[in-house]
Amino acid sequence: MSRDNQTLHSLAWLSWVSATLVALSATRNPFYLLLILLCVAVVSASALNIASAQQDQTSSGLQPIRLSPLRFGLLVTPLGALFNALMVRAGDTTVLSIPSAWPIVGGAAITLEALVFGALNGVMITGFFAAFAVLNTVVPARALVRRVPRAFYSAAVVTSIALTYIPFTLRQFEQVREAQAVRGHEMRRLRDWLPLFMPLLVGGMERALQLAESMAARGFASADAETLGATDQAAVLTGLLALAAGWLLNTMWGHQVAGPLMMLAGIAILALALRAVGRRAPHTPYRREAWRARDWVTVLASVVVVVAMFVPLPGLSRASLIFYPYPALSAPELDLSIVALLMCLLAPALMLGLPRR
Amino acid sequence: MRQVRASALSAGMYAAASVIGAIAFLYPFWLTEVQPTAFMGMAHANDAPLMTTILVGACLAAMIVEAQGQAMSAKLIALLGVLIAINSVLRFIETALPGPGGFTPIFFLIILTGYVFGARFGYLMGALTLLVSALITGGVGPWLPYQMFTAGWMGMSAGWLGHLRVQISDVGLPGLPASDQSTIQNRASRIELLVLVGFGLMWGFLYGAIMNVWFWPFAVGPAQQYWTPGVGALETLQRYAAFYVATSLAWDVFGAGGTVMLMVLFGAPTLRALRRFQRRFAFNYRPHGGSEAHPDARAEGLTHVAR
Numbered sequence: 001m002s003r004d005n006q007t008l009h010s011l012a013w014l015s016w017v018s019a020t021l022v023a024l025s026a027t028r029n030p031f032y033l034l035l036i037l038l039c040v041a042v043v044s045a046s047a048l049n050i051a052s053a054q055q056d057q058t059s060s061g062l063q064p065i066r067l068s069p070l071r072f073g074l075l076v077t078p079l080g081a082l083f084n085a086l087m088v089r090a091g092d093t094t095v096l097s098i099p100s101a102w103p104i105v106g107g108a109a110i111t112l113e114a115l116v117f118g119a120l121n122g123v124m125i126t127g128f129f130a131a132f133a134v135l136n137t138v139v140p141a142r143a144l145v146r147r148v149p150r151a152f153y154s155a156a157v158v159t160s161i162a163l164t165y166i167p168f169t170l171r172q173f174e175q176v177r178e179a180q181a182v183r184g185h186e187m188r189r190l191r192d193w194l195p196l197f198m199p200l201l202v203g204g205m206e207r208a209l210q211l212a213e214s215m216a217a218r219g220f221a222s223a224d225a226e227t228l229g230a231t232d233q234a235a236v237l238t239g240l241l242a243l244a245a246g247w248l249l250n251t252m253w254g255h256q257v258a259g260p261l262m263m264l265a266g267i268a269i270l271a272l273a274l275r276a277v278g279r280r281a282p283h284t285p286y287r288r289e290a291w292r293a294r295d296w297v298t299v300l301a302s303v304v305v306v307v308a309m310f311v312p313l314p315g316l317s318r319a320s321l322i323f324y325p326y327p328a329l330s331a332p333e334l335d336l337s338i339v340a341l342l343m344c345l346l347a348p349a350l351m352l353g354l355p356r357r
Numbered sequence: 358m359r360q361v362r363a364s365a366l367s368a369g370m371y372a373a374a375s376v377i378g379a380i381a382f383l384y385p386f387w388l389t390e391v392q393p394t395a396f397m398g399m400a401h402a403n404d405a406p407l408m409t410t411i412l413v414g415a416c417l418a419a420m421i422v423e424a425q426g427q428a429m430s431a432k433l434i435a436l437l438g439v440l441i442a443i444n445s446v447l448r449f450i451e452t453a454l455p456g457p458g459g460f461t462p463i464f465f466l467i468i469l470t471g472y473v474f475g476a477r478f479g480y481l482m483g484a485l486t487l488l489v490s491a492l493i494t495g496g497v498g499p500w501l502p503y504q505m506f507t508a509g510w511m512g513m514s515a516g517w518l519g520h521l522r523v524q525i526s527d528v529g530l531p532g533l534p535a536s537d538q539s540t541i542q543n544r545a546s547r548i549e550l551l552v553l554v555g556f557g558l559m560w561g562f563l564y565g566a567i568m569n570v571w572f573w574p575f576a577v578g579p580a581q582q583y584w585t586p587g588v589g590a591l592e593t594l595q596r597y598a599a600f601y602v603a604t605s606l607a608w609d610v611f612g613a614g615g616t617v618m619l620m621v622l623f624g625a626p627t628l629r630a631l632r633r634f635q636r637r638f639a640f641n642y643r644p645h646g647g648s649e650a651h652p653d654a655r656a657e658g659l660t661h662v663a664r
Contacts (some may be wrong), residue, residue, distance in 0.1 A: 161437075163493070168442075204443045209638065237373055241373060
């Protein structure tokens with residue numbers, strides 16, 4: 001089975017990550033947070049299955065350094081609880097009192113409420129991290145670069161060159177390090193890195209020179225193409241100003257309708273301007289990602305989650321999304337309709353096959 | 358006339374994107390009259406990060422599209438791509454072998470390339486270094502637009518600092534004996550390095566201080582360290598200073614100190630290498646029989662060199 005057949009379209013993955021972030025941001029209810037985390041964990045397990053079947057996901061063989069979301073959560077959640085408990089003097093249920101002689105936190109009463117709220121913040125951050133870890137695992141960097149709008153063509157080419165040259169640069173770093181080691185060079189202080197860094201920099205720029213010559217020889221026409229005219233500049237500027245005005249209306253003066261509408265208008269002007277710029281950018285797609293029914297299902301499921309979080313649908317107790325432990329801890333509400341809608345976050349795992357273990 | 362209008366619009370885009378971005382980052386410091394609109398004021402806290410992220414993302418997009426639209430030729434694209442690869446490898450190595458506290462080697466090259474190649478190049482170097490290194494270290498997240506924007510500012514302001522170099526090297530050289538000229542040049546180089554060290558020190562702290570602000574208004578904690586709607590600008594500044602000292606200062610000391618050390622130890626040879634390649638990149642391809650240097654070469658400050 002080819003790689004494309006095993007996974008989802010990168011846009012479908014992006015929509016799932018967006019929905020997960022929205023859901024995590026919209027609630028502090030521990031039941032919902034844990035449910036979202038569970039969904040992300042299941043999808044993450046499916047993603048790892050896919051990734052293990054795709055050893056060639058980075059053609060360079062460069063494996064990204066990734067911290068396990070589980071380890072991250074085990075570190076961040078207790079730390080969040082502890083930090084919040086040390087810093088927040090709120091809550092009725094005192095667990096521990098810190099001697100007043102201690103610096104900064106001396107005299108504080110550590111409350112159960114503060115511990116819980118800090119831990120919930122930690123769980124939310126862990127969810128963020130885990131969702132992006134799934135994206136980083138299952139969507140190759142090149143697929144993300146391909147998703148860059150055409151208006152950012154030059155920036156995308158730069159990013160693509162950088163991603164291509166990273167393995168060469170790492171290899172060159174190793175070669176220089178070995179060469180210096182053979183000559184008896186030892187890495188004891190920061191100064192000792194200079195004989196490694198300079199050949200790396202100079203060698204890299206030599207390669208850039210060759211690459212520039214090759215690009216020009218093959219007719220790379222960036223220098224001749226006017227990608228941003230005065231009309232485009234004016235349109236981008238107008239869109240930006242409209243967006244900022246809408247943001248100010250909403251954030252500073254509390255216009256809950258006019259502000260977002262103005263922001264939407266600004267976004268629309270910006271999008272149109274960038275589209276116009278993008279249409280003039282040369283673009284040759286050699287390999288398109290396939291869009292299948294399961295991608296539609298994932299996107300629809302993501303939309304359902306976002307709607308459930310933001311739109312006051314009949315039959316949904318949106319008040320249950322809010323959980324505030326101060327001043328005294330109380331049991332959070334649970335709405336089974338919201339639970340059912342949040343389960344839509346499992347869509348990628350259901351589409352790709354649930355993990356076997 | 359057309360050139361003047363394009364330059365004015367370009368400057369307008371930079372100014373607008375920078376000012377709006379700064380307002381979006383720093384609005385807790387001046388936005389003192391927010392009224393809580395729902396339960397415990399949390400309604401505002403829920404939508405504000407999303408809206409601010411959209412605004413910062415739009416500013417970032419506008420500045421990238423402007424910088425790439427005006428400054429990019431095949432030579433600069435290749436050079437920028439390779440320099441970003443080198444800087445990302447440094448971050449990759451730093452992620453694998455973490456330095457103390459907030460030490461990171463990437464600011465060093467962002468500052469020096471911005472300083473040598475100009476503000477637009479510096480902006481793209483900063484923003485895209487953070488993007489590429491996040492892609493290879495699994496660091497993509499909601500913080501990324503803020504990191505890109507802040508690192509872009511770092512590179513861009515280093516480009517403005519580059520004008521200082523021109524002024525230093527132009528001071529009082531004509532008519533002096535060769536030995537005196539050499540002394541003045543050496544002194545100018547030392548001053549230049551000192552300025553860059555100071556600049557690196559400032560950005561080592563500033564980067565951390567700016568990056569805290571994107572989440573600080575929405576964090577919950579003791580009143581004397583956290584923002585609450587309705588407090589005055591001075592009070593907000595005092596609270597932020599207390600928060601920064603309690604949570605970030607020690608971390609950023611390593612970041613700023615590391616950048617300073619790199620600048621002191623590696624700054625001079627790196628500047629020499631970058632300038633040497635700046636001269637080597639000063640060539641322009643033209644069709645057989647052409648006689649004029651391409652306008653882009655002039656726009657980039659490059660001289661026409663036949664190869």
